[in-house]
Amino acid sequence: VGHDQINTEIVTLTRFLTEEQAKHKEATGDFTLLCHALQFAFKAISHYIRRATLVNLTGLAGTSNTTGDDQKKLDVIGNDLFIAAMRSCARVRVLVSEEEEECIIFDEWPHARYAVACDPIDGSSNLDAGVSVGTIFSIFKLAEGAKGTKEDICLPGTEMVASGFTMYGASAQLVITMKGGSVNGFTLDNNFGEFILTHPNMRIPKKRAIYSVNEGNSLYWEEPVKEYVNSLKYPDEGGKPYSARYIGSMVADAYRTLLYGGIFAYPADKKSPKGKLRILYECAPMAMVFENAGGLAVDSHMRRMLEVVPQHIHDRSGIFMGSEQEVQKVIDVHQKYQ
Numbered sequence: 001v002g003h004d005q006i007n008t009e010i011v012t013l014t015r016f017l018t019e020e021q022a023k024h025k026e027a028t029g030d031f032t033l034l035c036h037a038l039q040f041a042f043k044a045i046s047h048y049i050r051r052a053t054l055v056n057l058t059g060l061a062g063t064s065n066t067t068g069d070d071q072k073k074l075d076v077i078g079n080d081l082f083i084a085a086m087r088s089c090a091r092v093r094v095l096v097s098e099e100e101e102e103c104i105i106f107d108e109w110p111h112a113r114y115a116v117a118c119d120p121i122d123g124s125s126n127l128d129a130g131v132s133v134g135t136i137f138s139i140f141k142l143a144e145g146a147k148g149t150k151e152d153i154c155l156p157g158t159e160m161v162a163s164g165f166t167m168y169g170a171s172a173q174l175v176i177t178m179k180g181g182s183v184n185g186f187t188l189d190n191n192f193g194e195f196i197l198t199h200p201n202m203r204i205p206k207k208r209a210i211y212s213v214n215e216g217n218s219l220y221w222e223e224p225v226k227e228y229v230n231s232l233k234y235p236d237e238g239g240k241p242y243s244a245r246y247i248g249s250m251v252a253d254a255y256r257t258l259l260y261g262g263i264f265a266y267p268a269d270k271k272s273p274k275g276k277l278r279i280l281y282e283c284a285p286m287a288m289v290f291e292n293a294g295g296l297a298v299d300s301h302m303r304r305m306l307e308v309v310p311q312h313i314h315d316r317s318g319i320f321m322g323s324e325q326e327v328q329k330v331i332d333v334h335q336k337y338q
């Protein structure tokens, strides 16, 4: 390789964050430090997931009855790594994790100004099969005088200062966005041990004939959802039906949808009237990514996902997110039923 072919202006996540911070005169560096702790958690979780897959592969060769245990261990490891990173950065006051029933309050940092919600390993039921899983996170800045309680974080997504997710796939991908900003994608370079900016300013295509939903739930779907999905599968004379793609791991389905376009849905239904996915660390952070990439995200009442206020930290919601024109179709069908 000629010396002129080597990129010497590599934008690492660290550099990216430093440059972002420089744009904000009032910035104290707290948010940047918090992000450094986040990126360490992602690297560590990615590392252990890769190792656990090897363990599971040996499990498949004979000791499959211990697989469930292994998987549980990994959920615990991911959660512990995340909590330790958030505690040790001294910038987080309140932490919500899918793995923790109660909100974690870091009383050792009474002046920390951030609250974080996370799903340390989303899609972990797929781990045994080696399917991509990931970490989803949302970051809120605490209100002035916040006491450090769970009420501090039961906020609509519009209050997030940043959100994003990782996907531990063929390589580890990180997608991050800040309030009112663009969406940027990084790839973990294992040799450098750094996330490198590989997908600057991600924009979701305006439309694409791909839908992503668990059709096994269609028995329980409400009429508008049935009509909408049928309209994709059985288009009017001359139309081409949509392709179905469903991995069953939100980070992977979301990442594909972000890159290729289309729609991802997990609607509320008769069996789960509140939906399955959690607002604080699944729906809202994804909605912010999709909106900032030029897409849309709504709940099952066709409300803007980012405006939905969780009643409690693990509150759920239906969600439809993706390309602008694809989500608009969902809204249009639902409007006929109003």
Ligand code: AHM
Residues within 6 Å of the ligand: 098, 119, 121, 122, 123, 124, 125, 214, 248, 249, 250, 251, 266, 276
């Ligand atoms: P988890 O947080 O327990 O891993 O569940 C969330 C996952 C998402 O990643 C995925 O989109 C969804 O559950 C799949 O659910 P289902 O198997 O019902 O289709």
Ligand code: MG
Residues within 6 Å of the ligand: 098, 119, 121, 122, 123, 282
């Ligand atoms: Mg989850």
